[in-house]
Amino acid sequence: MAAVSEKPEVKEPVTVAASVFDGEEIKLTNTGSAQRHPSGLGDTARSYSAADGDLLEATAIAATLTLEETRLLLTQVHKQHARDPNFPIQTIRSIEEFIWNDDVFTNPDKYQHLIEDMKLQAALITNNSPYAEVRAVVDNHDDPTLPVSTIRAWCIGILFACIISFVNSFFDVRMPGISLGAGISQLIAFPAGKFCERVLPDIGFTLFGVRHSLNPGPFNKKEHMLITIMSTVAVSVPYTNYIIWIQVLPRYFGQAWATDVKYQLLIGISTNFIGYGMAGICRQWLVYPASCVWPSSLVTIAMNSAFHSQASESPTVLGPLRSVWRASRMRYFCWACGAMFLYFWLPNFLFPALSYFSWMTWIAPHNALLDVVTGLSNGLGFNPLPTFDWNVVSSQTDPLMLPFFSTFNFFLGALVAGFVVLAVYLTNSFYTAYLPINSNRPYDHFGELYNVSRVVNDKAIFDSSLYENYSPPFLSAGNLTVYMFFFALYSATVTYGVLYHRSEIAIGLREFWTRTKARALKAMGKTNGAEEEAVTMAERLDVHNRLMKVYPEVPEWWYMICLALAVILGMLGIGLWPTNTNPGVVLYGIALCLLFVVPIGIIAAMTGVLVTLNVLAEFIGGVIMEGNGIGMSFFKAYGYVTCAHAISFTADLKLAHYLKIPPRFTFWAQMVPALVSTFISVAIIQYQVNIEGVCTPDAPFRFTCPGINTFFTAAIFWGTIGPRKIWGVGGQYTITLIGFPIGVVVVVLFWWLNRRFPKNAIIRNAHPVVMFSGCLIYAPYSMGYMWPAVPVAAFSWLYLRKRYPEFWSKYNYITSAAFSTGIALSGLIMFFAVQMHPVDIKWWGTEIINQGCEYEPCLLKNITLEGGKYFGPAIGEFH
Numbered sequence: 001m002a003a004v005s006e007k008p009e010v011k012e013p014v015t016v017a018a019s020v021f022d023g024e025e026i027k028l029t030n031t032g033s034a035q036r037h038p039s040g041l042g043d044t045a046r047s048y049s050a051a052d053g054d055l056l057e058a059t060a061i062a063a064t065l066t067l068e069e070t071r072l073l074l075t076q077v078h079k080q081h082a083r084d085p086n087f088p089i090q091t092i093r094s095i096e097e098f099i100w101n102d103d104v105f106t107n108p109d110k111y112q113h114l115i116e117d118m119k120l121q122a123a124l125i126t127n128n129s130p131y132a133e134v135r136a137v138v139d140n141h142d143d144p145t146l147p148v149s150t151i152r153a154w155c156i157g158i159l160f161a162c163i164i165s166f167v168n169s170f171f172d173v174r175m176p177g178i179s180l181g182a183g184i185s186q187l188i189a190f191p192a193g194k195f196c197e198r199v200l201p202d203i204g205f206t207l208f209g210v211r212h213s214l215n216p217g218p219f220n221k222k223e224h225m226l227i228t229i230m231s232t233v234a235v236s237v238p239y240t241n242y243i244i245w246i247q248v249l250p251r252y253f254g255q256a257w258a259t260d261v262k263y264q265l266l267i268g269i270s271t272n273f274i275g276y277g278m279a280g281i282c283r284q285w286l287v288y289p290a291s292c293v294w295p296s297s298l299v300t301i302a303m304n305s306a307f308h309s310q311a312s313e314s315p316t317v318l319g320p321l322r323s324v325w326r327a328s329r330m331r332y333f334c335w336a337c338g339a340m341f342l343y344f345w346l347p348n349f350l351f352p353a354l355s356y357f358s359w360m361t362w363i364a365p366h367n368a369l370l371d372v373v374t375g376l377s378n379g380l381g382f383n384p385l386p387t388f389d390w391n392v393v394s395s396q397t398d399p400l401m402l403p404f405f406s407t408f409n410f411f412l413g414a415l416v417a418g419f420v421v422l423a424v425y426l427t428n429s430f431y432t433a434y435l436p437i438n439s440n441r442p443y444d445h446f447g448e449l450y451n452v453s454r455v456v457n458d459k460a461i462f463d464s465s466l467y468e469n470y471s472p473p474f475l476s477a478g479n480l481t482v483y484m485f486f487f488a489l490y491s492a493t494v495t496y497g498v499l500y501h502r503s504e505i506a507i508g509l510r511e512f513w514t515r516t517k518a519r520a521l522k523a524m525g526k527t528n529g530a531e532e533e534a535v536t537m538a539e540r541l542d543v544h545n546r547l548m549k550v551y552p553e554v555p556e557w558w559y560m561i562c563l564a565l566a567v568i569l570g571m572l573g574i575g576l577w578p579t580n581t582n583p584g585v586v587l588y589g590i591a592l593c594l595l596f597v598v599p600i601g602i603i604a605a606m607t608g609v610l611v612t613l614n615v616l617a618e619f620i621g622g623v624i625m626e627g628n629g630i631g632m633s634f635f636k637a638y639g640y641v642t643c644a645h646a647i648s649f650t651a652d653l654k655l656a657h658y659l660k661i662p663p664r665f666t667f668w669a670q671m672v673p674a675l676v677s678t679f680i681s682v683a684i685i686q687y688q689v690n691i692e693g694v695c696t697p698d699a700p701f702r703f704t705c706p707g708i709n710t711f712f713t714a715a716i717f718w719g720t721i722g723p724r725k726i727w728g729v730g731g732q733y734t735i736t737l738i739g740f741p742i743g744v745v746v747v748v749l750f751w752w753l754n755r756r757f758p759k760n761a762i763i764r765n766a767h768p769v770v771m772f773s774g775c776l777i778y779a780p781y782s783m784g785y786m787w788p789a790v791p792v793a794a795f796s797w798l799y800l801r802k803r804y805p806e807f808w809s810k811y812n813y814i815t816s817a818a819f820s821t822g823i824a825l826s827g828l829i830m831f832f833a834v835q836m837h838p839v840d841i842k843w844w845g846t847e848i849i850n851q852g853c854e855y856e857p858c859l860l861k862n863i864t865l866e867g868g869k870y871f872g873p874a875i876g877e878f879h
Helices: 041-047 052-062 067-081 089-099 102-106 108-126 132-137 151-170 182-199 221-233 240-248 261-286 295-307 329-343 345-350 368-374 404-426 429-434 464-468 477-523 529-541 543-548 556-576 585-607 614-624 629-659 663-688 706-721 723-727 734-756 768-777 789-803 805-835 844-850
Strands: 015-021 024-029 034-037 204-207 210-213
Touching (some): 052 108, 067 108, 089 108, 102 108, 151 182, 151 221, 182 329, 182 805, 221 295, 261 556, 261 585, 329 805, 368 404, 404 429, 404 768, 404 789, 429 477, 477 768, 614 706, 614 723, 629 706
Antiparallel strands (some): 015 024, 024 034, 204 210
């Protein structure tokens, strides 16, 4: 913390720098305003993809550069960005014309315009980010005197982390889930900080020479971002909660001992903190390099800047139907949040048919084929008007937050996958017509839920003799299709990275290697002039690295201790309780993460495309821990979550890097909320596992546990039974491995089309990886959870954004945050007020959803398997 220093107000602008660019004198004043002679700065700024203020500063710096300094800087820029597709190709060509032409340096008078241009480019890059999208939202200045780690920031941050953790953990088992994101916290933190600024007294204490006050001055953007980082940490639920669910409940593995709080805390803290150690190791190539932009972070920074800029107070904007909107963002947020708070009582309690608006099935409630195609609960949801519930509309993708092309690509993938699911089901491929079409649960050959206790011994380990006298597990058509497209997604992502982003990946790895080699030589007491010069030059080229040099960095050993403690806690939790799992599974999971975290992290940092390792971890874990579903789940948790958390936490480190938050403050702002949120999540699961009927189709409060059922299915197929029996040679679902070549072929096809028709807007906006991600919504979700987002996204991004850009910019993201907050608050109050102690309301709007095939799934093969009848291979024919 630091005290706020008062700065004298300067009323008259004083010129602090001046230069001439292309015959135009430009002056930079201490007020940040521009004085130019003659006009034309705006056109110049646009030609450089830079704001007026950035160009003014660059011009002032360019006036101080010598010809040789300019050549040295641009030579290094060319080395780093020559093959960078995010860097303007026109600029690269100009740089080559400059540095490779010796005549420029022999006869500079002949190339005056080129030299001025190159000096300005060098100044712009060294004084700011090389990327226009970063320059647009990230400030290239810093005020180290701004208070950051203040009492009010910590109080607000911890409070919001607790609220977000409680809501997300509590409704994690609901279908569809209700969740609060860090964006909501960022939005509400601003009025909360301003409230503290106005009402708290300036009293405090001095510790280690720094004064800590309840009110150190105006609530600033660094405090705001620190609160946002604290809230981001609390968004995710500990992944080990899924393991606990399938261990405890009798309908799964039925291990009652797993309710032990100490066991849950050990493995929960371990998986939550193990990612921090990896994030600290990843900083050198995912945070420091300028090429690691982290596109998702730019949205967060843009919102932060909007709150703390004077221009965003409350401009009057023109809306649809010639309406004029004067309400501030906060006033609008309150009204929108309140309206959604009241409205959500209709679809969630008073009139649930508005949520599951399967009106087409009401025509013939017992028509199996009609429900299979159009039903929202037990069908594929091909319904033009499936819901009036915003929580359903935004369950798969937020149509107000994501660009329209992303939502539409996601929808296209879901549409194609829906027809694949229907084809598999109608042809009774793999006996799927005997099962519900879109279930995410495993079944036996009697069409009943798979009873895993019939194939494992008293230690929950697979017993082949029991298995051969019972049944192989079967997947629904929806679940089977999802696995095939999961395989396609992995190969598509790798292919997409190689074809579209190989330059970014190579740049990131090259920068990492240069930095690592230089630091290793320095640690050994050796010097390598070329390597040190490259590191120094890289730091000189990145203004954000230079500005962050003011603050002490977090030592590597802090992160290593965190990693070691997380490993120890995880091994203790697995080893001291009867998990029948080797504690070394923690190390196996970390090894898997080490192999993939760098390439996956670089792709995410440079492109915004995030690849998860869950199915890959299941595949490898199933081979290593074959026959042990719980052991495979632990491998999956440490292999998948370690990598996912490392990338997520690294993104937060980049946020702090851009906002110039001292790294040690960021470290603790991640650690403390992670610990607090773990305790909250464990407390909630202690309560929820005792709810009668939880995780069943008849569960109260819609606590049907979609994610947990999917996790349990994976534990059986990949762990208890093992991938070799299911997906190996002669396995019943080996054909789904065709997804791997499909992923490659589709991406290559789109890549070829892009090169063949580079100006075609449709092809340019087609994203095969996002399409494959859309294919994964099924089992148990359906098209009815995806399609409603498309018209909303089109209205927001194609109509409002183009016709009323000021209105859209002011209210679009606020609307999304307000609706999510209203639903969360309404859901909580509704639960404790009228659902915990049920208040029965019976009328047509509540009873219609409990009729026919939408209540009890109707099967295409509508036969009863009685008297020992079953489908699939005969007993003794499967092994």
